[in-house]
Amino acid sequence: MLNIAFISHDRKKDEMVNFVIAYEYVFQGHTLYSTGTTGSRIMAATSLDIHRFQSGPLGGDQQIGALVAENEMDLIIFLRDPLMAQPHEPDIIALLRLCDVQGIPVATNIATAELLVRALERGDFAWRELTDKYKPGVDEA
Numbered sequence: 001m002l003n004i005a006f007i008s009h010d011r012k013k014d015e016m017v018n019f020v021i022a023y024e025y026v027f028q029g030h031t032l033y034s035t036g037t038t039g040s041r042i043m044a045a046t047s048l049d050i051h052r053f054q055s056g057p058l059g060g061d062q063q064i065g066a067l068v069a070e071n072e073m074d075l076i077i078f079l080r081d082p083l084m085a086q087p088h089e090p091d092i093i094a095l096l097r098l099c100d101v102q103g104i105p106v107a108t109n110i111a112t113a114e115l116l117v118r119a120l121e122r123g124d125f126a127w128r129e130l131t132d133k134y135k136p137g138v139d140e141a
């Protein structure tokens with residue numbers, strides 16, 4: 001069972017909901033997290049149970065980032081809006097930076113999300129379920 005987070009900006013929420021509906025059978029059985037509104041939208045459209053953090057502008061990206069910092073998050077689907085400025089841009093950058101620090105797979109557009117969910121379905125993420133000492137991290141820091 002992996003820890004997976006869903007995050008989407010407003011103009012990407014329909015895309016996110018349709019994506020999760022299509023792959024609900026893959027996501028069920030994992031532990032799911034989201035920012036506030038994204039999670040509400042997904043739960044209204046699926047039977048998935050999702051732990052919702054704050055809405056992004058209120059700190060949700062940072063709450064998910066805290067789990068990433070602990071290397072507790074295994075996969076993030078973050079459908080960003082590349083054409084609209086966000087008031088919490090620093091939080092978004094910080095979350096993506098932490099994903100790079102820890103080596104966490106993160107999809108920021110639907111094409112990458114499709115590839116990662118198919119990899120998840122195929123079992124390619126099994127390495128994330130191994131003990132901490134096999135996870136890439138910041139041990140050299």
Ligand SMILES: O=C(CO)COP(=O)(O)O
Pocket residue numbers: 007008009010035036037038039054055056057060061086092
């Ligand atoms: O703003 C977000 C991510 O940066 C998403 O927050 P919501 O899911 O609450 O809309």
